Amino acid sequence: MASALQFQGVQGSLAVRRRRHHCKPQIGFAAFGAPVCARRVWGNRVAFSVTCKASASDVIEKSVTEYEKVSSEGETSFTCVMKFGGSSVASSERMKEVATLILSFPEERPIVVLSAMGKTTNKLLLAGEKAVSCGVTNVSNIEELSFIKDLHQRTVDQLGVDRSVIAKHLEELEQLLKGIAMMKELTKRTQDYLVSFGECMSTRIFAAYLNKIGVKARQYDAFEIGFITTDDFTNADILEATYPAVAKRLNGDWLSDPAIAIVTGFLGKARKSCAVTTLGRGGSDLTATAIGKALGLPEIQVWKDVDGVLTCDPNIYPKAEPVPFLTFDEAAELAYFGAQVLHPQSMRPARESDIPVRVKNSYNPKAPGTLITKARDMSKAVLTSIVLKRNVTMLDIVSTRMLGQYGFLAKVFSIFEDLGISVDVVATSEVSVSLTLDPSKLWSRELIQQELDHVVEELEKIAVVNLLQSRSIISLIGNVQRSSLILEKAFRVLRTLGVTVQMISQGASKVNISLVVNDSEAEQCVRALHSVFFESELSELES
Numbered sequence: 184m185a186s187a188l189q190f191q192g193v194q195g196s197l198a199v200r201r202r203r204h205h206c207k208p209q210i211g212f213a214a215f216g217a218p219v220c221a222r223r224v225w226g227n228r229v230a231f232s233v234t235c236k237a238s239a240s241d242v243i244e245k246s247v248t249e250y251e252k253v254s255s256e257g258e259t260s261f262t263c264v265m266k267f268g269g270s271s272v273a274s275s276e277r278m279k280e281v282a283t284l285i286l287s288f289p290e291e292r293p294i295v296v297l298s299a300m301g302k303t304t305n306k307l308l309l310a311g312e313k314a315v316s317c318g319v320t321n322v323s324n325i326e327e328l329s330f331i332k333d334l335h336q337r338t339v340d341q342l343g344v345d346r347s348v349i350a351k352h353l354e355e356l357e358q359l360l361k362g363i364a365m366m367k368e369l370t371k372r373t374q375d376y377l378v379s380f381g382e383c384m385s386t387r388i389f390a391a392y393l394n395k396i397g398v399k400a401r402q403y404d405a406f407e408i409g410f411i412t413t414d415d416f417t418n419a420d421i422l423e424a425t426y427p428a429v430a431k432r433l434n435g436d437w438l439s440d441p442a443i444a445i446v447t448g449f450l451g452k453a454r455k456s457c458a459v460t461t462l463g464r465g466g467s468d469l470t471a472t473a474i475g476k477a478l479g480l481p482e483i484q485v486w487k488d489v490d491g492v493l494t495c496d497p498n499i500y501p502k503a504e505p506v507p508f509l510t511f512d513e514a515a516e517l518a519y520f521g522a523q524v525l526h527p528q529s530m531r532p533a534r535e536s537d538i539p540v541r542v543k544n545s546y547n548p549k550a551p552g553t554l555i556t557k558a559r560d561m562s563k564a565v566l567t568s569i570v571l572k573r574n575v576t577m578l579d580i581v582s583t584r585m586l587g588q589y590g591f592l593a594k595v596f597s598i599f600e601d602l603g604i605s606v607d608v609v610a611t612s613e614v615s616v617s618l619t620l621d622p623s624k625l626w627s628r629e630l631i632q633q634e635l636d637h638v639v640e641e642l643e644k645i646a647v648v649n650l651l652q653s654r655s656i657i658s659l660i661g662n663v664q665r666s667s668l669i670l671e672k673a674f675r676v677l678r679t680l681g682v683t684v685q686m687i688s689q690g691a692s693k694v695n696i697s698l699v700v701n702d703s704e705a706e707q708c709v710r711a712l713h714s715v716f717f718e719s720e721l722s723e724l725e726s
């Protein structure tokens with residue numbers, strides 16, 4: 184990475200911070216006590232000349248003082264946050280490529296957020312499940328533990344960094360699994376601690392590698408630098424106190440000893456219990472946007488293994504295409520309704536602080552990716568993306584009381600509130616309500632059935648309840664101002680396929696229409712909808 188200061192005599196260039204690209208760089212030259220002219224501005228640098236008799240070293244010294252003054256007067260020292268997901272750092276080769284990619288932006292001073300390597304989180308969860316029933320003496324033979332050890336040790340060796348950077352963690356991980364085997368149980372709290380080893384190791388390896396190649400980097404565990412969360416293990420929420428704490432720590436460290444920050448994604452520290460928490464699967468996206476908000480950075484970059492947010496899940500339909508622009512609302516809706524590409528809560532900090540989020544492909548950095556901002560030109564927008572959420576449970580609830588009975592909906596929803604279950608899609612009539620339950624809140628299989636039985640039991644006190652499982656929600660994300668056009672086109676497709684829509688909802692968000700169909704028909708519907716909306720001319724669509 185280029186040094187912050189490059190001088191030739193009493194002319195030179197100085198790295199400065201610009202809050203937005205259109206803003207003038209903010210730097211004070213008063214310390215020179217002589218006229219200074221800023222001659223040229225490019226990127227985050229400003230070239231200048233000083234007309235005084237100062238020696239080059241004086242100028243450098245005073246510039247640094249000025250630069251630090253600007254930084255300490257509320258300006259952050261970092262210029263952007265770059266998050267790399269598991270697929271981007273799955274091996275030593277990938278880590279090298281990510282390092283090269285970061286260094287290809289010499290004008291940036293990034294905070295790097297990393298997920299666990301490849302599928303490490305899944306393997307840790309499986310290892311934990313196996314430990315519950317395998318017996319203490321068999322823990323060392325758990326296949327997933329061996330896989331994790333091999334992957335991390337091989338990566339360290341291939342990158343030429345010292346094995347000691349992760350040795351303690353690998354040892355502790357095995358001890359933890361033995362503890363689980365001894366207790367014969369895996370609580371959500373322990374599960375979070377268990378999966379945290381993934382991010383703790385990937386960041387240590389990557390920081391060590393950067394240092395090895397001469398780029399100064401510092402590793403941080405998010406739970407040590409102020410990521411304060413609720414105590415909702417496996418799905419914790421970031422609390423407001425996080426933002427000032429994280430900013431103070433990262434800015435403070437930069438000012439005393441500048442280095443690229445390498446932060447664990449996905450993790451936090453529970454406010455009450457002080458134990459390690461996780462932010463829900465894919466939570467590193469949220470870590471990145473929270474850091475962006477905390478430091479008021481000009482841009483948040485999320486690097487994935489796809490060319491941005493696509494028109495639908497490429498695993499369902501390979502002809503999916505990148506969506507160049509999205510609003511925060513569209514991206515949030517898309518993520519909430521099941522597009523794995525973004526964490527459901529990750530847009531919140533970015534939206535609150537109005538910081539653009541760029542989704543890019545670490546395997547194909549030249550691709551423009553998707554830019555997510557507060558607003559975009561919607562004049563030509565019809566449909567942006569199609570999202571599928573499978574394995575959804577739907578409830579038809581019909582009031583047993585007379586027509587016009589008030590308070591029915593309030594009673595129904597208070598039951599969900601009491602049981603801590605969130606509802607996704609709702610459609611109501613005078614005497615009935617149909618709704619779908621959010622499966623992501625229901626962590627393990629047995630619990631789902633147990634919780635569902637309980638919900639039905641409670642609802643049956645006031646209504647006739649019909650529980651319908653194996654349903655899918657197809658969400659049509661786009662310009663709901665043109666809902667008639669979207670619905671006309673969509674229903675024509677569904678009628679041709681002979682598919683009956685069991686529920687339809689157009690929420691207040693104005694960016695999403697949700698349709699509920701049988702699981703078995705859903706993928707076929709998505710493919711057909713995609714070809715009609717994205718593979719034929721818009722003019723035909725509007726005819």
Ligand SMILES: Nc1ncnc2c1ncn2[C@@H]1O[C@H](COP(=O)(O)OP(=O)(O)O)[C@@H](O)[C@H]1O
Nearest residue numbers: 268269270487488489492493495496522523524
């Ligand atoms: N609409 C979509 N756009 C892009 N990717 C999607 C979409 N829906 C599902 N995906 C899947 O999300 C994956 C990227 O998300 P994720 O695996 O969480 O990335 P990372 O681990 O790099 O953060 C893609 O590889 C793709 O298979």
Ligand SMILES: N[C@@H](CC(=O)OP(=O)(O)O)C(=O)O
Nearest residue numbers: 268269298304464465466467
């Ligand atoms: N490693 C965590 C957190 C995360 O964000 O991962 P990824 O960026 O690879 O989706 C998970 O698998 O859920």
